[in-house]
Amino acid sequence: MNRRExxxxxxxxxxxxxxSTSLLGLLQxxxxxxxxxxxxxxLSTDHAQLVSALVDTVLPKTDTPGGLDVKAxxxxxxxxxxxxxxxxxxxxxxxxxAFNADCNARYGSAFHELDLxxxxxxxxxxxxxxPKFNGGVWGTAVGEQPPVGFYRxxxxxxxxxxxxxxxxxxxxTNYDPIPGPYQGCIPLADVGKVYSY
Amino acid sequence: MPNYNIDAKRNxxxxxxxxxxxxxxxxxxxxxxxxGLKTLVLERGRIMDPAKxxxxxxxEAWDYELRGSLxxxxxxxxxxxxxxxxxxxGNKHLYANDEENPYTEVxxxxxxxxxQMGGRSQLWGRQSYRWSEIDFEANARDGHGVDxxxxxxxxxxxxxxxxxxxxxxGEALGLPQLPDSHFxxxxxxxxxxxxxxxxxxxxxxGRHMIIGRVAHLTVPHNGRGQCQSRNKCSLGCPYNAFxxxxxxxxxxxxxxxxxxxxPYSIAHSIIYDEEQGKATGVRLxxxxxxxxxxxxxxxxxxxxxxLSTTRILMNSTSSRFPDGLGNDSGELGHNLMDHTYRIGAxxxxxxxxxxxxxxxxxxxxxxxxxxxxxxxxxxxxxVRGFGFQGGASRPGWGRGANEDSFGADFKASLISDxxxxxxxxxxxxxxxxxxxxxxxxxxxxxxxxxxxxxxxxCDWKENELALNAQIEVDAVEMLDKAxxxxxxxxxxxxxxxxxxxEMGTARMGRDPKTSVLNATNQVxxxxxxxxxxxxxxxxxxxxxxxxTYMALTARAADHAISELKKQNL
Numbered sequence: 001m002n003r004r005e006x007x008x009x010x011x012x013x014x015x016x017x018x019x020s021t022s023l024l025g026l027l028q029x030x031x032x033x034x035x036x037x038x039x040x041x042x043l044s045t046d047h048a049q050l051v052s053a054l055v056d057t058v059l060p061k062t063d064t065p066g067g068l069d070v071k072a073x074x075x076x077x078x079x080x081x082x083x084x085x086x087x088x089x090x091x092x093x094x095x096x097x098a099f100n101a102d103c104n105a106r107y108g109s110a111f112h113e114l115d116l117x118x119x120x121x122x123x124x125x126x127x128x129x130x131p132k133f134n135g136g137v138w139g140t141a142v143g144e145q146p147p148v149g150f151y152r153x154x155x156x157x158x159x160x161x162x163x164x165x166x167x168x169x170x171x172x173t174n175y176d177p178i179p180g181p182y183q184g185c186i187p188l189a190d191v192g193k194v195y196s197y
Numbered sequence: 198m199p200n201y202n203i204d205a206k207r208n209x210x211x212x213x214x215x216x217x218x219x220x221x222x223x224x225x226x227x228x229x230x231x232x233g234l235k236t237l238v239l240e241r242g243r244i245m246d247p248a249k250x251x252x253x254x255x256x257e258a259w260d261y262e263l264r265g266s267l268x269x270x271x272x273x274x275x276x277x278x279x280x281x282x283x284x285x286x287g288n289k290h291l292y293a294n295d296e297e298n299p300y301t302e303v304x305x306x307x308x309x310x311x312x313q314m315g316g317r318s319q320l321w322g323r324q325s326y327r328w329s330e331i332d333f334e335a336n337a338r339d340g341h342g343v344d345x346x347x348x349x350x351x352x353x354x355x356x357x358x359x360x361x362x363x364x365x366x367g368e369a370l371g372l373p374q375l376p377d378s379h380f381x382x383x384x385x386x387x388x389x390x391x392x393x394x395x396x397x398x399x400x401x402x403g404r405h406m407i408i409g410r411v412a413h414l415t416v417p418h419n420g421r422g423q424c425q426s427r428n429k430c431s432l433g434c435p436y437n438a439f440x441x442x443x444x445x446x447x448x449x450x451x452x453x454x455x456x457x458x459x460p461y462s463i464a465h466s467i468i469y470d471e472e473q474g475k476a477t478g479v480r481l482x483x484x485x486x487x488x489x490x491x492x493x494x495x496x497x498x499x500x501x502x503x504l505s506t507t508r509i510l511m512n513s514t515s516s517r518f519p520d521g522l523g524n525d526s527g528e529l530g531h532n533l534m535d536h537t538y539r540i541g542a543x544x545x546x547x548x549x550x551x552x553x554x555x556x557x558x559x560x561x562x563x564x565x566x567x568x569x570x571x572x573x574x575x576x577x578x579x580v581r582g583f584g585f586q587g588g589a590s591r592p593g594w595g596r597g598a599n600e601d602s603f604g605a606d607f608k609a610s611l612i613s614d615x616x617x618x619x620x621x622x623x624x625x626x627x628x629x630x631x632x633x634x635x636x637x638x639x640x641x642x643x644x645x646x647x648x649x650x651x652x653x654x655c656d657w658k659e660n661e662l663a664l665n666a667q668i669e670v671d672a673v674e675m676l677d678k679a680x681x682x683x684x685x686x687x688x689x690x691x692x693x694x695x696x697x698x699e700m701g702t703a704r705m706g707r708d709p710k711t712s713v714l715n716a717t718n719q720v721x722x723x724x725x726x727x728x729x730x731x732x733x734x735x736x737x738x739x740x741x742x743x744x745t746y747m748a749l750t751a752r753a754a755d756h757a758i759s760e761l762k763k764q765n766l
Contacts (some may be wrong), residue, residue, distance in 0.1 A: 015386040036233065036525035064612060114207070123603055132599040135543050135685060137623050139282025142539065142687035147668040157599030159611070163594045168257035171722045172612060173594065177257070179426040179556035188553040194593035197258055 042081035052114035219316025222500030223442025228754035242313035251433025303654035315443030326740035342630035346716035367410030391585035412440035426556030503731035525721035542672035544681030549579030566573035587622035591615035624668035700734035
């Protein structure tokens with residue numbers, strides 16, 4: 001997909017969401033407050049609700065599993081808990097507080113309490129404003145990397161958590177553990193989708 | 198596993214002692230053992246049993262608790278090695294513990310170490326290139342450093358010797374600046390690389406873009422299996438398809454019945470006997486008990502890796518050699534080199550969107566040096582030159598974080614669309630040998646065994662920076678002419694050591710007054726001591742050095758065996 005196509009798809013997504021706003025808002029209004037179905041280790045309940053809602057918005061369940069189906073939110077809690085040092089944890093907490101505070105200022109609710117149209121609108125702004133990751137060569141980024149901010153950093157983690165899960169890696173993407181001798185030029189149609197890793 | 202004889206105490210005297218079991222030490226052990234010499238290999242770390250010491254060989258991302266990430270404790274333990282960007286949950290145990298093995302960076306220098314049998318041969322990039330006549334003549338031609346005491350013709354048969362055993366895949370091209378190896382069939386370029394190759398070669402006469410020459414078996418070879426493109430080499434290869442010391446040369450040495458390996462043995466110093474005028478053995482510290490022990494042999498091969506070998510020589514003082522064994526010239530510890538690295542360009546390629554590849558090829562493309570290889574290519578800005586490594590691939594779901602979208606279509610696209618073809622090249626430039634770039638013994642900072650550590654004082658100078666600037670200019674220009682889009686040039690100014698090609702500090706030379714080793718890698722004034730790892734290098738070319746270490750080691754071992762037979766050592 002080239003950049004123009006990517007933009008086009010984003011536009012389509014925005015349009016779809018706009019049409020559905022009223023219906024979804026209605027449905028959501030009838031539901032109880034979203035409840036967390038798991039016990040986080042590092043995240044507070046508020047923050048876990050934020051992460052779960054972001055996972056569900058960025059990687060929703062469709063005909064393929066959603067991020068919540070493969071427990072991407074629980075994995076992110078584990079990764080924060082086990083890989084961040086104390087300063088990193090404090091920073092992450094501050095970022096999540098700031099994210100929710102901004103949502104509150106805008107919509108009067110935390111992110112997980114927004115309806116889908118509001119979530120979509122808010123994340124589209126995040127997408128537009130967050131710097132992107134520089135390219136990398138063999139494990140290290142090239143050039144001066146500007147801070148990508150909480151949203152894009154978490155998005156990267158969400159995508160990784162989803163695609164590195166066993167369920168997605170084995171059953172959704174093309175799992176090819178022992179490819180054999182490298183073949184440099186085959187029809188994409190023969191593979192059909194992206195490789196697992 | 199092979200039945201390594203680790204009960205070394207039965208006999209403290211051997212025909213040969215090899216310090217280190219990595220890339221060059223494995224070759225020394227194999228060649229000496231195969232010649233019938235009872236050989237003791239001293240390994241600083243543990244023995245690696247292929248059957249149980251590569252526990253992650255078959256793991257997938259989801260089989261790791263953190264799917265590859267490191268904990269803060271890991272990041273502390275490997276706080277220097279981690280700068281490579283190569284360490285993860287699956288291979289961290291193959292890197293040395295930086296907290297237990299400190300060194301001082303007088304100027305920034307990354308020193309990557311692997312303290313177990315096989316050393317860094319388990320972790321290397323496997324790119325394998327012969328040096329050329331241009332490389333061996335370089336110092337004599339432009340006056341930097343001292344002249345190599347050998348030429349390409351001296352080493353050519355030994356390249357062939359090691360290539361036939363190790364298995365190097367590649368394509369023969371007859372380029373004077375990159376002599377052909379004895380090749381196994383080359384790996385394949387992908388369709389985008391083939392297009393870019395054609396465009397670069399037609400726009401830039403004299404430049405070539407070729408498939409990387411690598412120590413991977415593209416066909417079964419010497420009882421080892423063919424590469425299956427898993428690209429999990431450092432985790433251990435179930436097919437034994439890439440060359441390394443752990444599972445290739447050391448087992449060959451062991452098969453002779455002449456090998457003893459002593460693990461947990463930190464070489465402290467080489468014992469020099471003034472009356473005999475030669476070395477008689479090696480003093481070591483058992484890293485587990487702290488006990489100091491002495492082992493004896495007729496010849497000693499130093500293959501501890503460039504800087505560790507030099508540290509051992511510096512630590513080997515006597516009244517004959519107050520400044521370190523073989524340091525009559527004062528050059529021991531000096532003329533440290535590495536390749537500059539991580540300068541180049543990347544971009545996206547339009548076309549072939551309906552094409553893909555199969556396999557995670559553990560290899561890429563190579564653009565051999567094209568500057569200063571003859572009168573027509575002479576630069577007025579710098580001496581020597583650089584080559585490029587790189588490759589084309591599609592990012593797959595890895596592009597997700599940078600996409601502008603999210604939601605159902607976003608997810609569907611990451612599953613079904615591999616994304617645009619991306620291509621990058623990154624240069625490796627030659628570094629001149631400067632007396633100022635040096636290591637010294639640091640007796641103020643001792644390691645946990647009470648031994649002096651190293652202080653490393655090395656930086657890039659004018660010529661390297663001029664080469665780096667040219668790398669970026671050339672990289673951007675080649676990608677532009679090759680029709681790439683969204684081209685980004687980069688120059689990351691990495692510190693020396695980052696290339697993990699550290700060389701020099703005990704250089705070969707013709708004159709004992711200006712060098713440490715002679716033409717057959719013997720310490721000038723202690724001829725039964727051989728140094729055949731990266732420490733011996735007199736200049737550093739711009740190509741990856743391991744194949745040259747292998748060839749130099751086999752050649753030196755042959756000379757040692759011949760001299761022993763003649764009773765000359």
